Amino acid sequence: MVPYLMAAVRVYERGVASAEGIDRGMTLGCGHPTGPLALLDMIGTDTVTAVARSMRDNSDDLVDEVPPC
Numbered sequence: 001m002v003p004y005l006m007a008a009v010r011v012y013e014r015g016v017a018s019a020e021g022i023d024r025g026m027t028l029g030c031g032h033p034t035g036p037l038a039l040l041d042m043i044g045t046d047t048v049t050a051v052a053r054s055m056r057d058n059s060d061d062l063v064d065e066v067p068p069c
Contacts, residue, residue, distance in 0.1 A: 002051050005043075008036035 008022050017025070023035020040048055 002048060002055060005036050005040050005048055006052055009040070012037065 008026075011017060011022055012019055019037045023038050026032045026035045034042070
């Protein structure tokens with residue numbers, strides 16, 4: 001889940017789509033009940049960032065870089 005959330009943050013940071021567009025694309029286009037950025041908001045950026053950093057520190061494959069919060 002965390003790599004998916006981090007990918008959504010990267011898409012937003014690159015200006016590919018708005019936060020609303022990313023969430024709408026994943027709910028309407030992929031059938032997810034909640035978009036990744038809305039989910040990130042619900043979980044909390046501090047929690048997701050801590051998990052992403054832990055994953056990055058313990059695995060080379062899952063999370064390359066943790067976007068700044």
